[in-house]
Amino acid sequence: MTSINSNYLNLQGSYLFSEIAKRRTKFIEENPQAEIISLGIGDVTRGLPDAVTKAMHAAIDELAAPGSFRGYGPEQGYDFLVNTIIENDYRARGVDIQSNEVFVSDGSKCDVGNIQEIFSQDAVVAVQDPVYPVYVDTNVMAGRSGPFNSDIGRYENIVYLDCTAENNFKPSLPDRKVDLIYLCYPNNPTGMTLTKDELKVWVDYARENNCLILFDSAYEAFITEADVPHSIYEVEGAREVAIEFRSFSKTAGFTGVRCAYTVVPRELRGFDKDGNTVFINDLWNRRHTTKFNGVSYVTQRGAEAIYSAQGKEQIRSLVDYYMTNAGIIRDGLRSLGLEVFGGVNAPYIWLKTPNGLDSWAFFDKLLSEANIVGTPGVGFGRSGQGYFRLTAFGSRENTEKAVERIRKLSL
Amino acid sequence: MTSINSNYLNLQGSYLFSEIAKRRTKFIEENPQAEIISLGIGDVTRGLPDAVTKAMHAAIDELAAPGSFRGYGPEQGYDFLVNTIIENDYRARGVDIQSNEVFVSDGSKCDVGNIQEIFSQDAVVAVQDPVYPVYVDTNVMAGRSGPFNSDIGRYENIVYLDCTAENNFKPSLPDRKVDLIYLCYPNNPTGMTLTKDELKVWVDYARENNCLILFDSAYEAFITEADVPHSIYEVEGAREVAIEFRSFSKTAGFTGVRCAYTVVPRELRGFDKDGNTVFINDLWNRRHTTKFNGVSYVTQRGAEAIYSAQGKEQIRSLVDYYMTNAGIIRDGLRSLGLEVFGGVNAPYIWLKTPNGLDSWAFFDKLLSEANIVGTPGVGFGRSGQGYFRLTAFGSRENTEKAVERIRKLSL
Numbered sequence: 001m002t003s004i005n006s007n008y009l010n011l012q013g014s015y016l017f018s019e020i021a022k023r024r025t026k027f028i029e030e031n032p033q034a035e036i037i038s039l040g041i042g043d044v045t046r047g048l049p050d051a052v053t054k055a056m057h058a059a060i061d062e063l064a065a066p067g068s069f070r071g072y073g074p075e076q077g078y079d080f081l082v083n084t085i086i087e088n089d090y091r092a093r094g095v096d097i098q099s100n101e102v103f104v105s106d107g108s109k110c111d112v113g114n115i116q117e118i119f120s121q122d123a124v125v126a127v128q129d130p131v132y133p134v135y136v137d138t139n140v141m142a143g144r145s146g147p148f149n150s151d152i153g154r155y156e157n158i159v160y161l162d163c164t165a166e167n168n169f170k171p172s173l174p175d176r177k178v179d180l181i182y183l184c185y186p187n188n189p190t191g192m193t194l195t196k197d198e199l200k201v202w203v204d205y206a207r208e209n210n211c212l213i214l215f216d217s218a219y220e221a222f223i224t225e226a227d228v229p230h231s232i233y234e235v236e237g238a239r240e241v242a243i244e245f246r247s248f249s250k251t252a253g254f255t256g257v258r259c260a261y262t263v264v265p266r267e268l269r270g271f272d273k274d275g276n277t278v279f280i281n282d283l284w285n286r287r288h289t290t291k292f293n294g295v296s297y298v299t300q301r302g303a304e305a306i307y308s309a310q311g312k313e314q315i316r317s318l319v320d321y322y323m324t325n326a327g328i329i330r331d332g333l334r335s336l337g338l339e340v341f342g343g344v345n346a347p348y349i350w351l352k353t354p355n356g357l358d359s360w361a362f363f364d365k366l367l368s369e370a371n372i373v374g375t376p377g378v379g380f381g382r383s384g385q386g387y388f389r390l391t392a393f394g395s396r397e398n399t400e401k402a403v404e405r406i407r408k409l410s411l
Numbered sequence: 412m413t414s415i416n417s418n419y420l421n422l423q424g425s426y427l428f429s430e431i432a433k434r435r436t437k438f439i440e441e442n443p444q445a446e447i448i449s450l451g452i453g454d455v456t457r458g459l460p461d462a463v464t465k466a467m468h469a470a471i472d473e474l475a476a477p478g479s480f481r482g483y484g485p486e487q488g489y490d491f492l493v494n495t496i497i498e499n500d501y502r503a504r505g506v507d508i509q510s511n512e513v514f515v516s517d518g519s520k521c522d523v524g525n526i527q528e529i530f531s532q533d534a535v536v537a538v539q540d541p542v543y544p545v546y547v548d549t550n551v552m553a554g555r556s557g558p559f560n561s562d563i564g565r566y567e568n569i570v571y572l573d574c575t576a577e578n579n580f581k582p583s584l585p586d587r588k589v590d591l592i593y594l595c596y597p598n599n600p601t602g603m604t605l606t607k608d609e610l611k612v613w614v615d616y617a618r619e620n621n622c623l624i625l626f627d628s629a630y631e632a633f634i635t636e637a638d639v640p641h642s643i644y645e646v647e648g649a650r651e652v653a654i655e656f657r658s659f660s661k662t663a664g665f666t667g668v669r670c671a672y673t674v675v676p677r678e679l680r681g682f683d684k685d686g687n688t689v690f691i692n693d694l695w696n697r698r699h700t701t702k703f704n705g706v707s708y709v710t711q712r713g714a715e716a717i718y719s720a721q722g723k724e725q726i727r728s729l730v731d732y733y734m735t736n737a738g739i740i741r742d743g744l745r746s747l748g749l750e751v752f753g754g755v756n757a758p759y760i761w762l763k764t765p766n767g768l769d770s771w772a773f774f775d776k777l778l779s780e781a782n783i784v785g786t787p788g789v790g791f792g793r794s795g796q797g798y799f800r801l802t803a804f805g806s807r808e809n810t811e812k813a814v815e816r817i818r819k820l821s822l
Contacts, residue, residue, distance in 0.1 A: 001621050001680050001681055001682050001688070002530055002531075002534060002590045002591065002621065002622060002623045002681045002682075002691075003530065003531035003533070003534055003590060003681060003682060003683075003684075004529060004530055004531055004681035004682065004683055004689050004691070004694060005528060005529050005530055005531055005532070005694070006531070006683045006684040006685075008529065008689075008694055008697060008698075009683055009689070011697065041483070043482035043483045044480075044482050045477060045480060045482065046477050046480065047474060047475045047476045047477050047480045048471070048474045048475050048480070050475070053471050053472070053474065053475045056471050056709065057468060057471055060459070060464050060467050060468055060471075061464070063458060063459045063464065063664075063667060063668065064458045064459050064461070064464045065458045066456060066457050066458050066806070069455075069456060069457065069458050069459070069664070069667075070667045071454035071455050071456065071664075071666035071667050072452070072454050072666045072667060073667055106517055106669075106704070106707075107703075107704040109702065109703070109704045110702060110703055110704065113701060113702035113703075114702060117416060117552070118415060118416050118419065119413055119414065119415055119416055120413075120414035120415055120416055120417070121416070122414070123413060123414055134701060134702070137701050138701060138702060141528070141698070141701070179413045179414065180413060210412050210413065211413060212413045253474075253480070253482075255482035255483045255704075256474065256480075256481045256482050256483060256484055256705075256707065256708040257474070257707050257708065257709065258517075258704065258705070258706070258707045269412050270412055270413045270414060270415035271412050271413075271414060271415065272414075272415055272417045272420055273414075273417040274417075277412070278415050278419075278420070280413075280415070283415060283416070283419055286419060286422065287419075287552070290524060290545060290548050290549060290552070291520065291521060291524035291525060291545070291549060292518075292520070292521055292524075293517070293518040293520045293521065293666075293669065294667075294669070295669070296517075296667065296668050296669045296707050296709075296710055297667040297668065298467065298668065298707075298709060298710075299707055299709075395477070
């Protein structure tokens with residue numbers, strides 16, 4: 001027997017979505033006739049855009065013949081994709097990013113999970129609460145969390161930044177020294193955003209306090225309002241303090257195809273145990289090339305096609321489809337007098353559970369009385385208690401049906 | 412500025428293949444007419460098998476329509492692939508593996524790089540020397556190596572198991588207590604193998620000494636001799652002490668498509684810091700589901716097709732093609748009086764450099780006088796000094812041409 005990484009034993013229970021699946025399965029077993037509508041897991045449902053599938057088919061044909069076959073590609077991604085990303089997602093918005101600052105990967109979950117490895121084990125981590133569980137769990141595994149304190153429902157060494165209706169889901173700056181701050185905007189799960197001025201407060205704070213912002217921007221494509229920045233690098237000084245994570249999962253239906261990217265500016269510096277300056281980009285490059293072997297060529301060609309004229313149009317229509325769903329849920333629930341947040345710049349609707357029900361009680365009520373599966377807010381952290389997440393990723397028909405069913409509930 | 416993981420600073424220089432690329436580029440710049448033949452990096456060159464591309468095309472069509480679209484799949488891989496793997500790679504050889512013991516991933520490099528995370532930071536690691544650099548580098552990053560001792564050309568806390576012509580590349584058992592032993596068979600870079608009886612010595616040792624074998628079997632498809640085991644689980648007792656890594660990269664031309672899998676038997680146990688028993692499978696499952704989001708559906712359908720009747724036949728012909736190349740190199744170099752190893756159960760030929768040249772001197776000679784790029788043995792570790800690796804992954808024409816060019820050298 002070999003000695004294991006005991007930090008893993010600090011992890012709490014199973015992943016949120018396993019518990020949801022369990023309750024759902026049990027309900028279906030007991031109610032086989034029920035027609036369940038799932039607005040729970042944030043997974044897309046529409047088909048891949050035509051421009052993407054065309055490019056993927058062509059890529060497969062290339063790989064079929066020795067003359068055009070490609071084996072290992074650059075771990076950081078092919079130039080054709082990296083340059084297309086830079087041109088469209090950054091240069092077009094006046095942001096200058098170099099090709100050695102972009103790292104293509106097989107998913108943002110991997111990137112936001114792996115990034116912590118390159119930092120010191122005693123780095124202090126701050127997260128928003130409610131929060132995407134991966135930020136926390138990966139730091140627990142690395143030994144940065146300390147034990148879970150069940151009295152307060154939190155890990156002892158993680159700094160939690162509360163996001164509730166009281167502060168309009170905009171967290172206060174940390175009240176103690178932190179090293180790494182995970183920010184997610186547009187936010188999962190609340191669907192809320194920061195304006196450019198509000199984001200600047202965080203960038204300035206990070207510059208003044210020598211900390212690093214890990215900016216998860218997986219839902220960027222869903223932004224509709226003009227004063228919401230699409231990249232943290234639109235904020236002056238962010239290149240000195242921020243790593244940005246982007247994903248094609250929700251933008252282009254890539255949850256089953258797997259492609260994302262991370263931007264690590266050359267300006268980012270850390271220091272080693274002797275106080276010497278180290279470039280963060282070099283560390284991430286070393287990590288990425290040592291432990292990863294690049295994204296499928298077929299997937300990368302598909303991702304490139306998202307940026308073609310056809311691709312952009314098709315993506316726009318995909319996003320519009322989901323955002324119309326978001327509007328239907330948002331307006332429908334508001335008309336019932338519910339307190340509803342998000343759904344304007346994000347595919348998530350975050351609602352205050354009625355009558356002070358706790359998140360799981362509302363989950364059970366929605367499942368048993370309306371046959372709708374959603375996500376209990378408390379699954380994202382203590383501050384999510386009393387909230388509930390619905391996603392706009394269902395079909396139009398199911399989305400409308402779900403709102404109708406909720407309308408008939410006694411809330 | 413944030414404090415970084417200072418273990419990264421113990422890493423030595425750049426990755427072997429970067430240095431090769433640098434020297435190659437310099438030579439081409441100075442000799443633009445030279446017609447370079449690359450038998451260096453272990454990357455395949457033939458097209459994807461027809462059965463695979465057909466399945467991938469069909470999978471893309473499925474993803475194009477909302478009715479058949481698939482988003483997130485199980486992080487551990489779809490049942491259709493997991494069950495096919497178990498049936499063909501294990502049950503057909505009399506080895507019983509359960510579906511919750513197989514973890515499909517996007518590459519063995521990732522898996523052999525990530526596996527160390529679930530073990531204690533003070534676990535003692537043993538590796539063969541010469542060795543695939545990823546085993547060592549990922550443990551350096553995790554802080555298990557101690558500093559690099561340039562006097563001896565090795566990390567202080569890593570236990571090296573020498574593999575040279577003197578012991579026919581079969582390492583002795585460790586002479587001190589170790590926790591994790593990386594074994595790679597058929598071996599990269601030497602191309603050598605162990606018989607079932609020889610492998611049993613390691614399994615027995617691990618059982619008696621409470622250590623774990625991390626068995627990298629990425630080149631299993633190239634085995635031709637009957638007494639060479641295809642899986643470590645063919646050896647009695649291995650389920651208690653071994654994790655096995657398999658890859659489709661070299662078997663089926665998947666280096667650019669990305670698919671592999673890892674087997675973690677339920678019998679494997681470790682202990683935590685309080686001495687409690689922990690199932691290794693549970694730890695790896697938690698790691699895999701927290702930091703990874705599954706392999707592309709398109710790729711998984713392609714991998715499944717490898718096991719169809721057509722697929723098996725096409726894979727066999729791919730492997731035969733490369734192994735015929737291996738024979739050409741092996742026989743050709745032997746006829747010149749060179750000492751040559753491997754190339755019988757593996758696509759790698761490992762040769763003793765002539766006239767006591769060191770590995771890099773032979774690299775430069777081969778590049779400048781024969782315009783052939785190979786891999787210096789010392790790049791895989793101190794015991795690789797004076798050796799050189801050639802791969803069988805070139806085209807037939809280039810392989811034959813390379814042997815002819817070497818024939819004309821004064822060695």
